[in-house]
Amino acid sequence: xxxxxxxxxxxxxxxxxxxxxxxxxxxxxxxxxxxxxxxxxxxxxxxxxxxxxxxxxxxxxxxxxxxxxxxxxxxxxxxxxxxxxxxxxxxxxxxxxxxxxxxxxxxxxxxxxxxxxxxxxxxxxxxxxxxxxxxxxxxxxxxxxxxxxxxxxxxxxxxxxxxxxxxxxxxxxxxxxxxxxxxxxxxxxxxxxxxxxxxxxxxxxxxxxxxxxxxxxxxxxxxxxxxxxxxxxxxxxxxxxxxxxxxxxxxxxxxxxxxxxxxxxxxxxxxxxxxxxxxxxxxxxxxxxxxxxxxxxxxxx
Amino acid sequence: xxxxxxxxxxxxxxxxxxxxxxxxxxxxxxxxxxxxxxxxxxxxxxxxxxxxxxxxxxxxxxxxxxxxxxxxxxxxxxxxxxxxxxxxxxxxxxxxxxxxxxxxxxxxxxxxxxxxxxxxxxxxxxxxxxxxxxxxxxxxxxxxxxxxxxxxxxxx
Numbered sequence: 001x002x003x004x005x006x007x008x009x010x011x012x013x014x015x016x017x018x019x020x021x022x023x024x025x026x027x028x029x030x031x032x033x034x035x036x037x038x039x040x041x042x043x044x045x046x047x048x049x050x051x052x053x054x055x056x057x058x059x060x061x062x063x064x065x066x067x068x069x070x071x072x073x074x075x076x077x078x079x080x081x082x083x084x085x086x087x088x089x090x091x092x093x094x095x096x097x098x099x100x101x102x103x104x105x106x107x108x109x110x111x112x113x114x115x116x117x118x119x120x121x122x123x124x125x126x127x128x129x130x131x132x133x134x135x136x137x138x139x140x141x142x143x144x145x146x147x148x149x150x151x152x153x154x155x156x157x158x159x160x161x162x163x164x165x166x167x168x169x170x171x172x173x174x175x176x177x178x179x180x181x182x183x184x185x186x187x188x189x190x191x192x193x194x195x196x197x198x199x200x201x202x203x204x205x206x207x208x209x210x211x212x213x214x215x216x217x218x219x220x221x222x223x224x225x226x227x228x229x230x231x232x233x234x235x236x237x238x239x240x241x242x243x244x245x246x247x248x249x250x251x252x253x254x255x256x257x258x259x260x261x262x263x264x265x266x267x268x269x270x271x272x273x274x275x276x277x278x279x280x281x282x283x284x285x286x287x288x289x290x291x292x293x294x295x296x297x298x299x300x301x
Numbered sequence: 302x303x304x305x306x307x308x309x310x311x312x313x314x315x316x317x318x319x320x321x322x323x324x325x326x327x328x329x330x331x332x333x334x335x336x337x338x339x340x341x342x343x344x345x346x347x348x349x350x351x352x353x354x355x356x357x358x359x360x361x362x363x364x365x366x367x368x369x370x371x372x373x374x375x376x377x378x379x380x381x382x383x384x385x386x387x388x389x390x391x392x393x394x395x396x397x398x399x400x401x402x403x404x405x406x407x408x409x410x411x412x413x414x415x416x417x418x419x420x421x422x423x424x425x426x427x428x429x430x431x432x433x434x435x436x437x438x439x440x441x442x443x444x445x446x447x448x449x450x451x452x453x454x455x456x457x
Contacts, residue, residue, distance in 0.1 A: 009312065062426060070414035070422035075405065076398035078421050085428075090438040093430035097447030107428040113397040115405075125425060131396075139442070198411070205398075205405040229444035253396055256403025286442050 056122065056159055058103050063189070064162070065123025067197025068204070069109075072119065072127060075205070077112035079130050084110065087293040091139060092126060092146045098227035100150045108146065116242065116258040119204045120149035122159050131254055133294055135245075136238055139286035140225070142294075144234030148221035155220070157213040162199045208261050218268060222275055231283035236272035239265050 056064065085108075092108040100106070106124040111117070114131035121127070126149045128142075136142050152158065208214070218235070226232040242258065243265035245251045262268070399405055414422070432447070439446050 009316070066422050066426055069425055070419045071410060073421050074412065074414040074418040075409035078418075086430075089428060089430045090435060093435045094439050094442075094444055094447060097435065098445065105429050107425045109425055109428070111398075113395075113399065115396050115399045115403060123426075194413075202407070202410050205410055206407065227445060228447075229439070229442075253399065253401060253403040257399055257405055260404065284442055284444055289442060 055156060062123035063193045064196045064200060065121040065125045067193040068121045068200040069125050071197055071201035072111060079110035079112040084294060091142055095143050095147045095224050095228045096150050098224045100224060101154050104153060114254060116254055118145050118149050120152040121200065124153060126150065135241060137287060139290040140231040140234035140284060141238040142290060143225045143228060143230040144221060145238060147224040148217050148235055150224060151217040151220035155213065155216055157209055158200055161203050162196055165199045206260065208263065211263055214263050218272060219275060226279045226283060229284055231285045232279040233276055236269055236276065239269050243269055
C-alpha cells in the first residue's frame with residue numbers, strides 16, 4: 001500500500017515537471033516568433049537597400065552619404081574655413097559641370113587632418129584633407145583630384161562596395177538585431193542609413209577600390225578636368241609629388257592612409273602619363289589663383 | 302517503526318528528485334535570460350560611451366598635445382610649416398584620426414558620431430555653388446564655361 005502511494009506521488013511529480021518544461025519551450029518558441037515578426041520589416045528594408053541590381057535613388061544616396069560624412073567628420077574633424085570652402089566648391093562645381101551626373105548635387109569639404117586623402121561619398125559629398133591641399137601646387141592638381149573623386153560618385157563605386165558587404169549574412173543579422181530595437185519607420189530608416197554609413201566610412205578609410213574602379217575613375221577624371229579647360233596632367237602631377245615624398249620614410253604618417261586606400265603611385269602615374277597623350281597639352285594650371293585661395297588665405301601665410 | 306522511517310525517507314528522496322527535475326531546467330535558463338537582459342543595456346551603454354565622450358576627450362587631447370615636432374621629410378615638413386602658421390583658422394595642427402603609423406584609428410570610425418558631427422554633416426548637404434558664380438569663376442580662369450543647369454537637377 002505504502003509502495004503504491006510512493007509510486008503514485010512520484011508519477012504526479014514527474015508529470016508536473018514535464019508539463020513545466022513543455023510550457024517553457026512553448027514560451028521560448030513564442031518569443032522567437034515574436035522577434036522574427038518584429039525584425040521582418042527591418043530585414044526587408046535592409047534587403048531593399050542592399051539590392052545589387054537596383055541603384056539607390058538620389059535621396060537614398062544622400063541619406064547614406066550624410067551618415068558617412070558624419071562618421072568621417074567625427075574621426076578627422078571638419079576644417080571650417082569659409083573662403084577656402086567656397087573656392088573648393090567652385091573648382092569642384094566647374095569640373096562636375098562637364099558631364100558628371102546631373103541628378104546629384106556635389107558638396108565639397110575639407111577634413112581637418114594632415115594625413116593625405118581624398119574621398120567621395122554617395123550623394124555628392126567629396127572630401128579632401130587639409131594635408132593633401134597643402135601639398136598641391138596648382139588649381140589643375142586640385143581639379144584633377146576632385147574630378148577623380150566625382151568619377152567615383154558617377155560610377156557608384158562606393159555604393160557597390162557597401163552592397164557587397166551588406167549582402168553578407170553578418171550584416172543582415174546585424175540589421176535584424178538592430179531592427180528589433182527600433183520599430184518606427186523613421187528610426188528604422190535612420191538606423192539602416194547609419195549602418196550603411198558605418199560600412200562606407202570604414203571602407204573609405206581603410207580599404208582600396210578595385211584596380212578596375214580606380215582605373216575607370218582616373219580615366220573619367222582626366223576627361224572631366226580636361227573638358228573643364230584644366231591641364232589634364234593635374235592628377236598625375238600631384239601623384240608624382242606623393243610618389244617622390246613616399247621615398248622618404250619620414251613621410252610615412254602623412255602618406256599611409258593614401259597608400260592603404262589607393263593603388264601604388266607608380267602604376268597610376270605611368271598609366272596617366274600614357275593616357276595624357278590623347279589630350280591637348282594646353283590647359284590652365286592656375287598656380288597663382290590656387291596660391292591666393294589656398295596657401296595664402298587658408299594657411300595664414 | 303523502522304519500516305515507517307524507511308518509507309518516509311523514500312518519499313522524501315522522491316520529492317527532492319522530482320522537485321529538482323521540475324525546477325532545475327526552468328531556472329537553468331531564467332537567470333541567464335535575466336542576466337542577459339541586464340547585460341544588454343550595459344553593453345549598449347558601453348558601446349555608446351566612447352562615441353559620446355570622444356569629442357570632449359579628443360578636444361582635450363588636441364588642446365593638450367603640443368604641435369608635432371617639425372620633421373625633415375619633404376611632405377610633412379611642408380604640411381607642418383603651413384599648419385603651424387595658421388593664425389585665423391580653427392584647425393588642429395596634427396594628424397587627426399590617424400595613429401603614429403598613419404593608419405586610420407578604427408575605434409574612431411566605429412564610434413557613433415556626436416551630435417556636432419551629425420549637424421556638420423547635415424549642413425554640408427546645403428552646400429551648392431551658385432550657377433552664375435561658377436560661370437564667372439570659370440571665365441576668370443579662362444576655363445570652359447559650364448553649361449546651364451538642367452531643369453531636373455535636384456535643387457536645395
